[in-house]
């Protein structure tokens with residue numbers, strides 16, 4: 001079936017010619033659809049334009065807030081800083097970050113104590 005206006009091939013599955021909007025008589029005969037009035041022809045199909053781009057924002061989660069590297073370094077230099085930051089983070093609901101600060105300060109503090117004990121033993125052995 002060819003379009004009587006523009007001569008393009010019609011599938012018979014669409015009510016109108018996809019090129020010029022002329023009603024497809026085969027479709028009208030088959031489905032009994034009334035051809036749309038001329039004012040509705042050549043309306044560009046809906047949803048041809050993609051919806052406006054929306055960046056996917058990661059949902060902010062306090063519990064999952066990662067620990068800050070700067071505070072971890074501070075915790076290594078001074079375990080008390082990490083301990084205080086850990087408590088502050090936990091009290092603010094930043095469980096992951098708070099636990100990291102506390103763990104870093106605990107490990108550093110343990111290493112510090114071990115170092116002091118080692119020095120004390122060395123000093124005792126030397127005297």
Ligand SMILES: [Zn+2]
Pocket residue numbers: 003004005006007008017018019020021022
């Ligand atoms: Zn046509």
